[in-house]
Amino acid sequence: MSRTLAQLDRTDRRILDKLQQHGRISNVELSRHANLSPTPCLERVKRLEADGFISHYIALLDPIKLEKKLCAYIEISLNSTTTEALQEFDQYMRAMPEVQECQMVAGGFDYLIKIRVKDMQDYQRFLGEQLATTPGIAQTHTYVVINEVKSETAIPID
Secondary structure (H helix, E strand, O other): OOOOHHHOOHHHHHHHHHHHHOOOOOHHHHHHHOOOOHHHHHHHHHHHHHOOOOOOOOOOOOOOOOOOOEEEEEEEEEOOOOHHHHHHHHHHHHHOOOEEEEEEOOOOOOEEEEEEEOOHHHHHHHHHHHHOOOOOEEEEEEEEOOOOOOOOOOOOOO
16 A cells, blocks of 8 residues: 555655755665665665655756757647547647646636747747647747746655
8 A cells, every 4th residue: 555645754755855856866875864774775765666756767957958948838728628629739738849848727728838949940930830730729828938047846845
């Protein structure tokens, strides 16, 4: 049976917090941080993985080095919000590599997507060749990021 957040002790929480900050930390270093010996620390990490608290490990890349320096958020309103229309839109978004995030939201529009492209020309290409050809879109509003003030991937562990 999988544990819940409330069932995690302080040591498990410390392990999760450290792994969010440094996913490639060695087990020996992690065990020091958690005040455990290496074998029990590794057992806890395996249990946290099995319980689904750790879903996967990734490397965060520098978008500027990868020539994807333009970040924009786009509000999208659909013509229809039937189950079929939503599922079709979801499929289109999953297939677009420029779309980093796609969230269905409640409020004045249906979806909020985050894209990353090379520059304004690349954004114009994305908008005209990909987004505009996606079936079911009624309206979009774009917000281009001028300065990234804070961008975190870590989830606070209370």
